[in-house]
Amino acid sequence: MAVAQALQTVTDRKGALAIGLAGAGASLLAIRLLLRSRVDRFREVPGSWFLGVLPELGPGGKLITQKLEEWSDAYGEEGVFEMNLAGSRTVVCCSWEQAQPILSRRPHKMPKNWRLQNVVDIIAGSFFSEGERWKRERRVLSPAFSRKNVESYVPAVEHVTQQLLRELGRDVSTKGEANFSELLPLYTADVICKTALGQELRMLETRSSDIVDDVKAFFHALQSRMYAPLPYWKIPGLARLFDHGAEVSRRFYSRSEQIMQNAKSGGRSIAEKLRDMDGDKFSHGELMDNLTVLFVAGTDTTSLALCWALYYLSQDLELQAAVADEVKSLPDEELSLAEAESLPLVQAVWLETLRCHGPGSFLDFQSTEEVTLAGRKVPAGTEFYVAIRNILKKDPEVKKKLGDDLHDFRPSRWLGPEGIVKHPPFDTLAFGYGPRICLGMRLAEYEGLLVIAKVVQKFVLEKWDKPPLEETTSFVSNEPTTPVSIKIRPRTW
Ligand code: HEM
Numbered sequence: 327m328a329v330a331q332a333l334q335t336v337t338d339r340k341g342a343l344a345i346g347l348a349g350a351g352a353s354l355l356a357i358r359l360l361l362r363s364r365v366d367r368f369r370e371v372p373g374s375w376f377l378g379v380l381p382e383l384g385p386g387g388k389l390i391t392q393k394l395e396e397w398s399d400a401y402g403e404e405g406v407f408e409m410n411l412a413g414s415r416t417v418v419c420c421s422w423e424q425a426q427p428i429l430s431r432r433p434h435k436m437p438k439n440w441r442l443q444n445v446v447d448i449i450a451g452s453f454f455s456e457g458e459r460w461k462r463e464r465r466v467l468s469p470a471f472s473r474k475n476v477e478s479y480v481p482a483v484e485h486v487t488q489q490l491l492r493e494l495g496r497d498v499s500t501k502g503e504a505n506f507s508e509l510l511p512l513y514t515a516d517v518i519c520k521t522a523l524g525q526e527l528r529m530l531e532t533r534s535s536d537i538v539d540d541v542k543a544f545f546h547a548l549q550s551r552m553y554a555p556l557p558y559w560k561i562p563g564l565a566r567l568f569d570h571g572a573e574v575s576r577r578f579y580s581r582s583e584q585i586m587q588n589a590k591s592g593g594r595s596i597a598e599k600l601r602d603m604d605g606d607k608f609s610h611g612e613l614m615d616n617l618t619v620l621f622v623a624g625t626d627t628t629s630l631a632l633c634w635a636l637y638y639l640s641q642d643l644e645l646q647a648a649v650a651d652e653v654k655s656l657p658d659e660e661l662s663l664a665e666a667e668s669l670p671l672v673q674a675v676w677l678e679t680l681r682c683h684g685p686g687s688f689l690d691f692q693s694t695e696e697v698t699l700a701g702r703k704v705p706a707g708t709e710f711y712v713a714i715r716n717i718l719k720k721d722p723e724v725k726k727k728l729g730d731d732l733h734d735f736r737p738s739r740w741l742g743p744e745g746i747v748k749h750p751p752f753d754t755l756a757f758g759y760g761p762r763i764c765l766g767m768r769l770a771e772y773e774g775l776l777v778i779a780k781v782v783q784k785f786v787l788e789k790w791d792k793p794p795l796e797e798t799t800s801f802v803s804n805e806p807t808t809p810v811s812i813k814i815r816p817r818t819w
Pocket residue numbers: 452453454464518522619620621623624625627628631684685686689756757758759760761762763764765766767769770
């Protein structure tokens with residue numbers, strides 16, 4: 327009898343608990359719906375009430391670039407629409423008109439969004455910081471990428487570019503084709519090491535991909551954490567099941583320590599300059615963070631943009647022949663920044679590649695104040711995406727300047743009677759906008775022009791005869807889903 331009574335009590339308690347939980351759930355849903363109805367809404371991408379559109383973004387959000395383009399077409403006729411991203415209301419600005427109120431509030435009123443907080447235990451440094459810390463880091467790092475300093479890196483970049491040409495020559499004689507997805511990240515990593523960090527790691531020559539593999543693993547971890555429905559990395563032992571961010575972070579830290587030890591005091595490279603600031607303008611940890619950021623931000627981005635550029639040139643042999651004609655008589659020795667910039671068609675190919683396939687296809691923020699968009703008030707704390715790719719491929723303002731056929735890859739749209747016409751800010755939008763625009767833009771641009779010019783001068787890229795490349799998103803990069811392997815042969819004049 328006593329046992330039966332005890333069982334009854336337990337069952338009653340369970341029942342009461344279940345009713346309580348159901349009641350709490352229903353109240354939460356009711357509050358959510360009530361709050362929702364009070365907010366001025368834009369057209370919304372349909373999704374489940376709990377995860378919203380997250381499942382549609384694929385594992386780790388890899389489909390976000392394509393989805394933003396698709397949804398901008400379907401829901402973005404006002405230049406702005408919204409979506410529920412795992413419970414967070416996210417407003418997407420897909421036109422230049424609606425993007426401007428967001429971008430003009432940067433950096434302090436429109437910081438990067440809270441999702442970046444998910445990665446602070448594996449990476450920090452200028453790309454990820456805010457407020458006073460970001461200001462100090464930007465001030466200290468900026469001079470390293472000034473025009474004058476990038477000009478001083480010319481011999482180093484030329485040295486690595488010559489190595490790239492030698493490696494391509496080797497691949498031609500052994501395989502008849504070059505895997506640019508393998509070679510270009512080694513090239514950009516060598517350039518960063520030799521210029522910014524003052525170290526010669528000869529990754530191209532030895533084809534050693536440890537650093538490049540770690541950058542990719544890092545991007546994977548960052549992307550996975552930013553789009554995870556639950557903070558799996560906070561549960562001991564679970565993080566390693568989903569990403570290797572912590573191990574990669576440790577490896578980068580020890581590489582940065584090594585670089586600092588090798589750096590001479592008072593030298594020219596950024597690492598050498600930073601070494602003198604250790605403990606003064608920068609704490610030691612901050613120093614290590616920023617060296618890692620340079621590795622991470624400067625390798626995959628530029629190499630992927632170059633992969634896309636060479637892919638387009640192998641698709642369009644007429645365009646390639648015109649580029650070859652432009653670079654035919656370039657000297658074998660180094661090209662200054664001004665000489666590289668005086669090649670209009672090479673520059674047009676670079677600008678058009680960034681417009682169609684720039685690695686940073688969107689920027690994400692979180693507002694600190696109310697913003698009015700398309701006549702509707704959006705409260706402080708809302709997440710915003712600025713869909714850069716969509717703007718560059720569909721916006722009426724961009725059409726006015728660059729033509730109606732924005733879906734086509736047509737470098738000549740950047741050319742006028744006098745040569746290149748840049749159309750700011752659209753010529754640099756792939757590098758971001760405003761005070762936080764990409765720090766390495768000048769170096770990336772120089773590498774881009776130089777590689778396009780020198781590769782086409784020395785080699786013919788045969789016609790692309792494989793299926794068209796598709797892309798997937800990995801943190802700030804948009805990479806082809808299959809390697810960019812192109813049949814090449816030496817060019818004879
Ligand atoms: C084609 C190549 C590249 C592209 C398309 C690119 C794109 C971008 C974008 C979109 C941002 C965010 C800008 C914003 O928030 O407005 C950024 C930031 C940044 N990039 Fe690049 N990047 C490239 C190459 C490089 C290189 C070579 C470096 C240097 C080593 C670099 C270092 C950085 C840094 C440090 C930031 C953070 C700047 C800050 O928040 O103050 N990037 N980049």
